[in-house]
Amino acid sequence: MDDIQYNRIVGAKADSALQAALEQLALPFMLVGHRAITPGDGSALLPTEAPAWNGAAERVRQSSGAARIVVRELLARLGHSSCPVPKAAGGAPAWPEGIIGSLAHDQRFAVATVARRADSHSIGIDIEPAESLPADLLDIVATPAERIRIGADLLMGRALFVIKEAVYKAVYPLDRTFLEHHDVVVDLDRRVAEVRNGRPVNFRYCLTPRVLAIAFVTGSC
Ligand SMILES: CC(C)(COP(=O)(O)OP(=O)(O)OC[C@H]1O[C@@H](n2cnc3c(N)ncnc32)[C@H](O)[C@@H]1OP(=O)(O)O)[C@@H](O)C(=O)NCCC(=O)NCCS
Incomplete structure (x- = not known):
């Protein structure tokens, strides 16, 4: 399948409000895309990915x-056509040499971001429907200070x-450490999170049309 056909498929399953939100969150060095999850999409898994x-x-x-x-449509734009992105240890995707990226899916949409490693150490993305968090999960997710905020x-x-x-997906490939929600402390005003090991991670987020976040690690690794 060539790049133009890939673009057509992604375009046919596109939501313009979601793509606009992703592009607003992305930094200039990041490519972002999405697709409505569709019956038959499982067949897009390549033989080296599918197992x-x-x-x-x-x-x-x-x-x-x-x-x-x-992801393949985005990678083609960075010169990596038809490139497998298998699962690596710990569940993180394995990217081609010189590339970083992240992907996520909710019930309706899959989203992805990729970039050149020269521009950032690591990136992470997440998506959820724009719905309230169940109240009984709030204490598990938010620290006392975040709850007050x-x-x-x-x-x-x-x-x-x-x-x-999104922060977890960005830092896991660097630190290989499992994190609980309280191991990531979020400053919503400065748009920076601090991980348990002291690593700062910048992020951007939005609440509509879905709750989306992109996290990225810059500076010394
Ligand atoms: C990684 C994790 C956050 C993914 O969340 P999810 O709601 O299950 O699924 P999402 O759709 O958001 O993301 C799935 C994608 O995350 C990526 N992913 C999975 N494990 C990953 C890891 N360790 N590091 C980076 N990316 C990872 C994969 O690309 C996966 O997609 P794929 O299965 O198609 O390859 C979750 O599986 C997990 O391991 N959680 C434990 C840690 C945690 O959540 N701590 C609290 C927050 S700090």
């Missing part, structure tokens, strides 16, 4: 296949959840 989904539910294969359709706003609770997952 990681052996035994997985069809819906899971669809989501990961949709994400890889997006967001008050009773459970949509902001969802945003904290999404920001922390």
Whole structure:
């Protein structure tokens, strides 16, 4: 399948408000894309990728296949056509030499971002529907200080959840450390999170049309 066909497929499954939101969040060095998850997308998993989904539910294969359709379109723009992006240790995607990236899926959409490693150490992305976080999860997700900052706003609770997952995806390839939600402390005003090991991670987020976050690590590694 050539790049033009890939673009057509991504375009046919596109949501202009979501793409606009992603482009507003992205820094100039990041490419971003999305796709509505569609029956049959599981077949986009390449032979070198597919074994990681052996035994997985069809819906899971669809989501990961949709994400890889997006990723391959973005990677083609960086000169890596038809490139496999298998799962590496710990679940993180394995990117081609010189590339960093991240992907995520919710019930409807797959999203991805990629960049050249020369421009950032690592990036992470997450997406969730624009719905309140269940109140019983708030204490698990938010530190006491974060709870004071967001008050009773459970949509902001969802945003904290999404920001922390994006931060986790950005730092895991660097630190290889499992993190709980309270291991990532979010400063919503400065748009920087601090990880348990002291690593600062910048992020951007939005609440509509989905709750989205992109996290990125710059500076010394
Ligand atoms: C990585 C994780 C956050 C993904 O969240 P999710 O809601 O299951 O799924 P998402 O759709 O948001 O993201 C899935 C993608 O994340 C990526 N991913 C999975 N593990 C990863 C890791 N360790 N590092 C970076 N990216 C990872 C993969 O690309 C995956 O897509 P794929 O299966 O199609 O390859 C979750 O699986 C996890 O491991 N959580 C434990 C740590 C955590 O959440 N701590 C609290 C926040 S600090």
